[in-house]
Amino acid sequence: xxxxxxxxxxxxxRHQARVFSIAFRILGDGGAAEEVAQDVFLELYRNLNRLESxxxxxxxxxxxxxxxxxxxxxRRAARGDAAAEEYQDGMGLRTVVRDFMPLMNRVEQLLLTLxxxxxxxxxLRYQEDLEPEDIAIELEMPLATVRSHLQRALKLxxxxxxxxxxxxxxx
Amino acid sequence: xxxxxxxxxxxxxxxxxEQLRARSAPAGFAERVMARVSERRRPRPLWQPAWRxxxxxxxxxxxxxxxxxxxxxxxxxxxxARQQVILAxxxxxxxxxxxxxxxxxxxxxxxxx
Numbered sequence: 001x002x003x004x005x006x007x008x009x010x011x012x013x014r015h016q017a018r019v020f021s022i023a024f025r026i027l028g029d030g031g032a033a034e035e036v037a038q039d040v041f042l043e044l045y046r047n048l049n050r051l052e053s054x055x056x057x058x059x060x061x062x063x064x065x066x067x068x069x070x071x072x073x074x075r076r077a078a079r080g081d082a083a084a085e086e087y088q089d090g091m092g093l094r095t096v097v098r099d100f101m102p103l104m105n106r107v108e109q110l111l112l113t114l115x116x117x118x119x120x121x122x123x124l125r126y127q128e129d130l131e132p133e134d135i136a137i138e139l140e141m142p143l144a145t146v147r148s149h150l151q152r153a154l155k156l157x158x159x160x161x162x163x164x165x166x167x168x169x170x171x
Numbered sequence: 172x173x174x175x176x177x178x179x180x181x182x183x184x185x186x187x188x189e190q191l192r193a194r195s196a197p198a199g200f201a202e203r204v205m206a207r208v209s210e211r212r213r214p215r216p217l218w219q220p221a222w223r224x225x226x227x228x229x230x231x232x233x234x235x236x237x238x239x240x241x242x243x244x245x246x247x248x249x250x251x252a253r254q255q256v257i258l259a260x261x262x263x264x265x266x267x268x269x270x271x272x273x274x275x276x277x278x279x280x281x282x283x284x
Contacts, residue, residue, distance in 0.1 A: 008208065012201050020196040034197055041204045042211070107190035126184070127191040158183055 008045055011057055019065050021127060026069035026119050028112045036068050062128060063138045066120040073116050110157050118153040121146055
């Protein structure tokens, strides 16, 4: 393996969990998430000489993964995918949980009930530990929009989590 | 998800972070990506669809251009032939007039004797 390929391999192993996790938690589908994640790394390979440091690579990967996964979700919705329609129609939590429970933990399941833009922001905040200012830069979104997404998403998730707890304790 | 009054926000956000730690990529993921990278680096053989269509397009272009050139050459040859016929007729015409004049002169000379 030549030096460029080895450098790329090192980056791939260091960042594959991050990229796959973001894609999986936006898409809610392991196969689709792997497809997006592979495409992201191929694009990284083509753009490697433009990236200056490991931090730069990580920021680039987060941004591109969020965009590609969100695009894939939109295309799936446009094709009339039944699972995607469930998210957009805001169907009850129970439906989403039943479909994906074997693969996802409870927070991941709750995240899928959020609109895609809020999912991306929440992942960069709680998976990647970024401050709202950095999220705004990486997603090229106004800071006020980022804060608004975080506030609404947290409120929604708390309500759903409390509702689920009550249903489980009743049931 | 246990929440206590007064600590609700903190504990909820702590649980979010706990459950959203990056999960591992599927087994073999890195190998599959490297295989696709190697595939892209390999030069494409001529029979690949992209090369095949390029070859077909090249043949079409050469055929069309060849046909256009053939027509042009034929037109040039035709024009050359036309010019030669005209010249031949001109020469013939000139020669005939000269012969007629000689015959006429000879006839006049015989009459005068």
